[in-house]
Amino acid sequence: MRKAIARLDAEQKAQLLYLADLGTAMFTSALVVCTLKVVVDLFVGG
DSSP states (O other): OHHHHHTSOHHHHHHHHHHHHHHHHHHHHHHHHHHHHHHHHHHHOO
């Protein structure tokens, strides 16, 4: 994988980092929402 990334130019690396950041942000926000839902369901009783 490192060899494949090393072959990319600067613009392609920037786009790949953007996609990785976007995926991380989406995963994190979904995790927060699910965690809050579990906490609310636990204390409110669903």
